[in-house]
Amino acid sequence: MNKTLIAAIILILGALSVIIFTSSDVSSYGTFAQAERSGERLKVVGQLSKDKDMVYDPVKDPNKFTFFMKDNEGREEKVILLQAKPQDFELSEQLVMTGKMKDDTFIASDMLMKCPSKYNDEEIYIRSEAAGE
């Protein structure tokens, strides 16, 4: 067989084995229940519980932000994010937290926040109200 063909095949097999061996790096979005069971790091998707307290007291600890979140199964847990409180957090529509479950709290090192998009009409409507006065 052609040497180059052999080389190509070896490398493709290499790539496939990389994909397979790193399968642990990939997982589906988890829930709090899964996090509790496995005790490993995973990503949990959910919504902010806007009716519950959000605590960030930087004078005490600038790297600790506590709030409550509901996952896709509807279970609500306390979350501690090891970062500063992001702006417009209260306006978030969806949160993706990366972390582990510890006792009754989800300790998250990372967060991706989805915010609502701007609505053209509202902006213009509000502006025209103000201008009309």
Added chain:
Amino acid sequence: MILGTIAYEGEHLIYGQLGTLALITSFVFAIIGFISYFSAIRKQKAGEPAQNWKNLGRVSFGLHGVSVLAVIGLLFYLLIARHYEYAYVYDHTSDSLPFKYIFSAFWEGQEGSFLLWSFWHVILGGIFWVNRGKFEANVLSVICLVQVFISSMLLGLYMGFGPDAFKIGINPFVLLRDSVDAPIFANADYLSLIEGRGLNALLQNYWMTIHPPTLFLGFASTTIPFAFALGGLWEHDYKKWLAPALPWAAFSAGILGLGILMGGAWAYEALTFGGYWAWDPVENMSLVPWIMLVAGIHSHLVARSTGHSLKATFVFYILTFFLVVYSTFLVRSGILEETSVHAFVESGLERQLFVFLAFFPILAFATYIYHYRKIPTPNKEERLQSREFWMFTGTMVLGISAILITYFTSLPVINAIASYFDPLHEPLVINDPVDHYNKNQLWIALLIGLLSGVGQWTRYRERNMKLYRKKLFKHLLISAAISLLLTFGFLQWLQATAWQYQVLLFSAFFAILTNTDHLIFTIRRNPKTLASWFSHAGFGIMIIGILASGLNKEIISTNMFAQRGLLGLDEETLQKNIILLKGSPMIMNGYEATYEDDSMDGTYRTYDIHFASLDSNSVQDTFTLRPNIIYNSDFTKVEAYNPDTRRRWNYDIFTHLSGLPPQEMNFEEARKIEDSLDYVLTNLTLGDTVQIGNHFLIAEFDTRTPDHKEYKYQEGDLTVGLKITSWSDEFTRPETKTPFLLVRDNALFQFSAYFPNTRIKIKLPESFADVVFDQAMAEKNTSVELKVGDSTRWEGFTMQFVEVQQPPTNANYEGEADDLAIGAKFKIWETQNNREFNLEPVFFIRENEVFYTADIDSASQLEARLTKVNPEKSSFSFQFALQEMKSPAEVPIKLAENVPRSDYIVLSTIKFPGINLFWLGSCLMLLGFFASMIVRWKSRV
């Protein structure tokens, strides 16, 4: 709403109409151009005269180019002139946008970036159009075809009405009132009522002006090698295009690489995530075409020299172009929303983009397969010891790298497809992207390092291996040995505990050494080698820079004495934020930092943070960094946090604010908090220590001009302050602050004072003014102009202007370094009491503002103020005032306790050692491509 036609005022519709016409003509002429040039190729291949088709093609492409330039010119005009009737202008500019950001505004939106892409195709194609070379038809036919698709993205043809209308393209000239339904448009004069939304604060910097055009030129330039390849297939010419295409491919790799690197530099300099690469999907998708292009260039070189890897070259260039379109598809479709930190605005063009995406690989690969057998391959296959074999292996490694990155970045697409077939499919996502990609690409980098060394020393069509073997191994082994030594030495500093990183380091040194060795040996014979040295040695240096700044990265903003045990966290969860109280030095990791001051300029607020290194031995290293924040226009939100970096040759110190007190982030919040404070009215006896709750206060009058950030003296101002020294049982160190009242134009202003240690706030109520100023109503005053030595008499006082004092000696005047100050000394004799005393008023200029320090004699209550200096007359103007009041014994104040602190910031500081190696290495790598382009340009025929 009446559905009649309203005659709107102030609109400039002609530009939009012309623009839309130009968009249509650009589309039409792209089609004609393609058909003409393609027919020219077919005629040429058949040996028939093709000149007519070529001429038609030239005219079409020319008109197409003119149309595109017209669209761009019109849109620029509308942006500059701020014609808000156009949706694009409304969305991306505002009245206050500085002119220098108009370019950024142009390509902030999807329409603008499509135009930018189209523009570069016109320019690059224009070069072929002007040169009228042999490959004009080949290249321009493909470019025209690509432009057909890109122009179609900008057509804005709507069929049907409402949200489900079938639309082709978006139109940059759509009117605001046609794209949005709002009641304001019932008003014929709506234009005078609206102002544009403005450019996103994060994009208001010079990077947004230079990064997109460079990156899009990079993308557009990948069309050229693709065009040469595809055009070549159409012409049944499989090898002649190799020579002329090579400099273009090199140019493309250099520019695209530069565009990607600029993105990294922008992220590092202006964003707060602390790095230059995050393996974010958008970043990945611009990197992947570049990797594929580099693979293509290497197989291209082999094909030119030996005829091997010719088929692979076609495949690589087709894939490169495909990946560029795939990248644009992913970014513009918004499917990467959940995995990327970049913001996405859906354009609604998904279906069209998908057609664009599918069309070219299908067309190109079908053509390729059709011609497959006719593409010449050398009889003998590559020898194992030949350069063409090792370079081919290298291209495979690069190809695999591109495929891996694409696969994992496309997980959201795979999820979407899988969910379509199986609604219960659970979407897969990478847990820790940075870790994941680093782990994989480490091996790629390692292999590339080794291969670039071995590849240099092997030779094309190696026929004399027996004789050459000794020399080859000698060079490789010596380089390997030295690399091993260097690796070992470097590891004493580099914190690389994992063996994989150590081997990678070895590979990087190996690449540098073998290439340098090879350069020394061949430069005289073959100076072209310099270009490849730049790229490969540059790659090695870049890898070392990545390892150094990544593995030895240090979080400085951590307080090592913080209690972490409660959460039981592992080392990974590094705390990178620290709180700094204004004026208080804080010990961090290796440095002591103090938040000294901050200043406002429009919506920009800059913070001065002073750093001092904690090295016990060497000279103390001190510096100040100035990160800033940008508020939105009504100060209710912080729009951007901008870092500041201290650059030394061997490390960078990078710092930015991560947070502020809520009152400082949103001034409405500040107002709310202030309103919620419970101010208690109390009376203070002057001069005595008064206890209020847990707090102790001593107060005395202060009649000096207040030194407050928000106060500036104006003629006619009347101010009176109360100097208060306060402490508590808990905080025994006294703090002194001076709240004051200002009377200006019959209005009363209260300036409160905040005591940070005890967290109390004191302000002077209106009744204070009554107590004080009632009696001041009896004040008399007079103004005089005097020269040194003059005397004057007033109200029973004789005042003699004794001398000018420079610098002033008045103890009440607290001078600062850059003050321009002058004092005047008066000897005063009070007739009534036979008293003599001195007054020394001071006049000074600080930071271009005028201040006065009056001087008052407490016994007689005579006050002297130096109001003006008249150099042309050698005289000075003074104001004397006599307050005939007796200081009240008691004054009212208002005191609030437990006021939330607002004098702190949350800071994050990181040290990146060796990061300049990364910039140096990557720049060298790109330089290599440009050098190669120049070299190959000469031999392109």
